[in-house]
Amino acid sequence: MKNNFAKQIVIFTVISLVCVLLLNAFVMPQVMKPKVKDTNYSFFLDKIDEGNVTKVKIEDNEIRFEVKADDGTQIYSTGRMDDPELVSRLHAKGDIVFTEDFQESNIFLEFLVGWVLPIVFFIVLWNILMRGMSKRMGGNAMSFGKSNAKIYVKAQTGKTFADVAGQDEAKEALVEIVDFLHNPKKYAEIGANLPKGALLVGPPGTGKTLLAQAVAGEAEVPFFSISGSEFVEMFVGMGAAKVRDLFKQAGEKAPCIVFIDEIDTIGKKRDGNFSGNDEREQTLNQLLTEMDGFDGKRGVVILAATNRPESLDPALLRPGRFDRRIPAELPDLAGREAILMVHAKKVRTEENIDYNAVARATAGASGAELANIINEAALRAVRNGRKLVSQTDIEESVEVVIAGYERKNAVISQKEKEIVAYHEIGHALVAAMQKDSAPVHKITIIPRTSGALGYTMQVDEGEKFLMTKEEALARIATLTGGRAAEEVIFNSYTTGASNDIEQATKLARAMVTRYGMSSGFDMIALETVTNQYLGGDASLSCSPETAARIDYEVNALVRSCHEKALKILRENVGKLHELAGFLLERETITGEEFMAILNKEKATVL
Ligand code: ADP
Ligand code: MG
Numbered sequence: 001m002k003n004n005f006a007k008q009i010v011i012f013t014v015i016s017l018v019c020v021l022l023l024n025a026f027v028m029p030q031v032m033k034p035k036v037k038d039t040n041y042s043f044f045l046d047k048i049d050e051g052n053v054t055k056v057k058i059e060d061n062e063i064r065f066e067v068k069a070d071d072g073t074q075i076y077s078t079g080r081m082d083d084p085e086l087v088s089r090l091h092a093k094g095d096i097v098f099t100e101d102f103q104e105s106n107i108f109l110e111f112l113v114g115w116v117l118p119i120v121f122f123i124v125l126w127n128i129l130m131r132g133m134s135k136r137m138g139g140n141a142m143s144f145g146k147s148n149a150k151i152y153v154k155a156q157t158g159k160t161f162a163d164v165a166g167q168d169e170a171k172e173a174l175v176e177i178v179d180f181l182h183n184p185k186k187y188a189e190i191g192a193n194l195p196k197g198a199l200l201v202g203p204p205g206t207g208k209t210l211l212a213q214a215v216a217g218e219a220e221v222p223f224f225s226i227s228g229s230e231f232v233e234m235f236v237g238m239g240a241a242k243v244r245d246l247f248k249q250a251g252e253k254a255p256c257i258v259f260i261d262e263i264d265t266i267g268k269k270r271d272g273n274f275s276g277n278d279e280r281e282q283t284l285n286q287l288l289t290e291m292d293g294f295d296g297k298r299g300v301v302i303l304a305a306t307n308r309p310e311s312l313d314p315a316l317l318r319p320g321r322f323d324r325r326i327p328a329e330l331p332d333l334a335g336r337e338a339i340l341m342v343h344a345k346k347v348r349t350e351e352n353i354d355y356n357a358v359a360r361a362t363a364g365a366s367g368a369e370l371a372n373i374i375n376e377a378a379l380r381a382v383r384n385g386r387k388l389v390s391q392t393d394i395e396e397s398v399e400v401v402i403a404g405y406e407r408k409n410a411v412i413s414q415k416e417k418e419i420v421a422y423h424e425i426g427h428a429l430v431a432a433m434q435k436d437s438a439p440v441h442k443i444t445i446i447p448r449t450s451g452a453l454g455y456t457m458q459v460d461e462g463e464k465f466l467m468t469k470e471e472a473l474a475r476i477a478t479l480t481g482g483r484a485a486e487e488v489i490f491n492s493y494t495t496g497a498s499n500d501i502e503q504a505t506k507l508a509r510a511m512v513t514r515y516g517m518s519s520g521f522d523m524i525a526l527e528t529v530t531n532q533y534l535g536g537d538a539s540l541s542c543s544p545e546t547a548a549r550i551d552y553e554v555n556a557l558v559r560s561c562h563e564k565a566l567k568i569l570r571e572n573v574g575k576l577h578e579l580a581g582f583l584l585e586r587e588t589i590t591g592e593e594f595m596a597i598l599n600k601e602k603a604t605v606l
């Protein structure tokens with residue numbers, strides 16, 4: 001790096017000197033020399049007679065003379081004639097000076113303008129350039145900005161493994177890498193090679209970037225971080241140049257860590273298409289080459305993060321490159337609780353907050369969403385003029401994240417409110433009357449900014465990793481319960497069930513095509529999930545005839561569940577009226593209140 005800097009100074013100095021020389025050779029004579037006009041001899045004689053000539057210099061072939069005019073003086077040049085009377089003619093005008101030094105230029109001025117000023121100018125320019133550069137490089141002016149790889153050191157990310165909760169397996173794998181960078185000897189003695197690269201994969205918001213920053217904080221080695229999109233430049237070839245430069249810098253700084261975030265931007269599978277992105281392929285090729293060129297023992301570890309591992313080029317994933325995969329999955333119950341607590345430490349909370357309850361209500365939430373929930377809770381506390389975050393704040397903000405803010409002043413007619421109340425109680429009642437269904441936690445008919453006019457929240461007691469067929473069917477029945485209640489009470493349909501329909505269809509479809517839970521098909525994978533971390537889109541892999549049969553099976557499944565829901569509600573129509581009335585009056589009721597009314601007299605459990 002130092003070396004590089006010296007080279008730049010030399011280059012800059014040479015350029016400056018060449019500029020100054022050129023300036024002096026070509027430009028200065030033009031600027032500095034007084035303009036000399038050619039004229040003829042008789043003009044010279046006329047001027048002498050007029051008495052306007054002030055100075056004369058006589059050379060072998062040329063006469064130079066200065067004529068004074070109204071606006072200063074002008075120098076002329078004329079050829080020398082054989083004119084013996086010239087001298088006496090000049091003497092006749094007594095005040096003409098014969099001079100050798102015809103002040104064609106001012107030596108001092110010339111030196112100043114030709115040499116001193118340009119050099120001063122270049123020094124100032126250099127200073128400005130360096131200052132601008134050091135600002136852009138974050139205080140590090142040494143590297144002449146070819147890549148934007150930033151150097152992170154411990155103080156800069158300020159994150160440690162303590163900031164990452166729940167990702168214990170990922171942390172374990174990364175701790176090993178940090179340890180290797182601290183004492184490579186320990187590993188060398190036994191002959192162990194550490195993986196050259198580790199790939200963090202997982203859905204968005206699970207803390208991949210955070211983990212890498214924590215590694216930077218823990219490992220007291222330089223940490224180069226660059227985002228995949230930064231490689232994709234406007235100029236062709238720049239991406240590859242950046243990769244080269246990044247690895248060159250890393251090589252100089254070893255042991256160190258290089259982190260490439262969102263690597264799928266450059267690491268996409270190369271395909272034979274003509275429309276392929278040349279620039280991206282060049283960048284990827286360069287990356288592959290650089291990763292091969294590294295001696296694992298030198299202590300450069302490459303971390304990368306992506307949420308689309310399946311789209312990465314296989315060459316990138318083979319052993320010797322990113323040979324280790326570190327999954328950052330959505331947190332489980334304990335993980336969610338730990339993440340909530342890590343973020344709650346940053347805000348002032350009341351004592352005895354039940355994080356476990358919050359964690360149970362947020363199944364499927366990512367770390368980023370949980371962090372957001374705590375922040376929303378803190379904002380709510382401030383809005384309500386309180387100094388501490390309470391349990392209610394957190395629970396309310398869970399709902400904000402799930403369903404949006406409450407629309408307190410939304411105007412909804414009494415008739416519609418009634419429909420919504422029956423709809424929600426329909427869900428809750430169907431859920432409560434089936435033993436394979438999660439308990440009801442809360443029912444509300446306060447509209448939300450997401451467009452929901454109300455919702456029923458169910459919270460499982462513990463963590464569930466598997467879903468039985470019975471549970472899946474109970475879930476579909478619960479989803480159809482809202483519409484079923486509308487049918488039973490009002491004998492009509494509204495558009496309010498669209499979201500329920502979507503969810504029920506999705507689950508029923510997965511039961512048929514992926515879980516082998518339908519009577520019509522055996523254990524056949526009719527669909528494959530294409531990107532598991534980004535929404536889990538699935539693509540059909542079967543004949544059109546089978547696709548038609550799938551639709552038929554899905555419909556049959558949902559219909560049977562729907563009929564079951566209708567049956568439950570018809571048998572408990574008294575409870576349905578009672579509960580809906582209570583909800584209409586209160587707008588929000590808890591699971592306990594719901595169960596209390598339900599259990600007042602024994603209802604039939606199916
Ligand atoms: P991604 O996996 O998409 O890179 P990030 O690392 O950017 O996710 O996470 C975004 C934010 O979510 C983090 O800054 C952090 O506040 C929070 N977060 C995510 N996972 C965790 C976790 N396991 N522990 C604590 N905070 C987390
Ligand atoms: Mg990220």
Ligand code: ZN
Nearest residue numbers: 423482497500
């Ligand atoms: Zn509904």
